Amino acid sequence: MAPLPRQVLFQGHRRLLLALIVIGSAQAVVQALAVPAQILVWLAPLGLTALWLLQPTLPDRPLARLFPILTLCSGALVTLHLWSCSVAGTLSPPLLLATILLLLTAASVTLYPSRLAFWCLVMPLPLALIPALIKMDRPDQAQTLILLGGGLLLSFAILTVLNRGFEESRKQTHRCARLQYQLNRNSRRDPLTGIANRSLLEQRLRELVAENRRTHNPLTLIMLDIDYFTAFNRHYGEESGDETLISLAKLMLHCSRRQTDVIARYRGGEFAILLPATDKSGAKRLLQQLRRELAEANLPHDHSPISARLTLSAGVAQWQPGQDDRSLLQAARAALKLAKARGRNRYVLA
Ligand SMILES: Nc1nc2c(ncn2[C@@H]2O[C@H](COP(=O)(O)OP(=O)(O)OP(=O)(O)O)[C@@H](O)[C@H]2O)c(=O)[nH]1
Known part of the structure; x- marks a missing residue:
């Protein structure tokens, strides 16, 4: 320099x-x-x-x-x-x-x-x-x-x-x-939605878990998935799919209340919300608001077998003492899998 x-x-x-x-x-x-x-x-x-x-x-x-x-x-x-x-x-x-x-x-x-x-x-x-x-x-x-x-x-x-x-x-x-x-910033942002990408999410998760080993603050991770997004893309086209991803990212940003929350696109139709200093009940409140706002947004999904509107499934996991970042991510993903197995359009707490 x-x-x-x-x-x-x-x-x-x-x-x-x-x-x-x-x-x-x-x-x-x-x-x-x-x-x-x-x-x-x-x-x-x-x-x-x-x-x-x-x-x-x-x-x-x-x-x-x-x-x-x-x-x-x-x-x-x-x-x-x-x-x-x-x-x-x-x-x-x-x-x-x-x-x-x-x-x-x-x-x-x-x-x-x-x-x-x-x-x-x-x-x-x-x-x-x-x-x-x-x-x-x-x-x-x-x-x-x-x-x-x-x-x-x-x-x-x-x-x-x-x-x-x-x-x-x-x-x-x-x-x-x-x-x-700008290069550093772009390499950590999802180019379509502008929110954090998977790499930034995983980095923040590592940092927060390391910090929590000392502070024992609550830390909660939510994994979300758009229900039947492949069918949505096939029916409405990739461009509408892109617009839906952008709208969902905006909704999530709107529902999150703190600057320190990390809203990320994990992959495809999957998102993650990392909530420092928040327990499961705080995450539940955020998810309920997100469901309300998604219902108000009224995004059609004619090819979803469970609803005429676009819906989300979610898995929630709160950090436990001794847990590392990977197992917290696995716990949230396992809860998401369970939400999908139980019929989607719902959330499951790990
Ligand atoms: N429009 C759009 N589609 C994408 C993008 N990235 C991935 N996809 C599509 O997202 C779909 C995968 O989404 P998932 O949520 O993983 O899968 P799903 O179809 O919802 O299946 P379930 O998770 O079982 O409900 C695939 O059809 C991909 O083509 C993107 O940037 N834009």
Whole structure:
């Protein structure tokens, strides 16, 4: 997985800060030797070190919102430092200009994921040239300003190119993540009805049974089968069969009351409803409501030997301590088989 934009930004900014601390400390030492009373020059390396130490705590915390302000602080500290070097005369104007141009380029290369952070850092930098500019004559002033403008344009061009590439790869990463999410989701959904498929049901069953070994909560599984669905398909056609499966899935979703219930298509005309924190009587209430709503839906089935309307058979099993997921499924399926053997259109409790 590619690093998040913000993390890339923090890493880049950390490296830039480290470089600034090294350069600033070296200059402060040189300046302290020349003018011992100049304490301003120590502010920049000290302040930048504080920012550098703060950086690793940023990406995952609310403080991350302050990032542009911190970047602005870095720029202000460096500017203050260069200004005091310029006033004390320890940095000649050409060297000062070269340092600023170097900083502009370094900022565009390290802060490219965010234009805002780049501008926050570089905006104060040209101010450091003011004391040197005041002392210069006109031609030198013009030359310095032209060089500074050229440097700014160049670093902005570098920033734009790198930022565009970065944005493109960031979008690509997001697209891939979304596709991956959809793929995972689709591999666990029944494509016709949109409800969980057998694989997701079995996974949730395994997880809930494992959890129940600790909690001993009630857990109930209902297996349902459309009565004479083969005859229905033959008589009304596969398309009507598909519509019936979709309507039944909707009815089941409507009857289930909790987000944690799992409604799944098990296979063909067979469905399953897994009810965590629910005992047999809760399952019975759900089945009675489902029967009521199915009767109200009034779906015709002229080729059913037991009713002129579509009916369901169901088997209900409640998890018993010590039981594993497979035997709970077998118990519910055995109860369903019994419901069918007893004439269908009914439910049987295991
Ligand atoms: N329309 C449609 N039919 C399907 C689909 N998948 C399986 N079937 C049909 O479902 C039927 C099997 O359903 P079952 O519920 O297992 O069998 P049944 O005919 O109801 O028999 P009993 O269970 O004994 O009542 C077969 O006719 C399959 O062709 C599907 O996605 N759409």
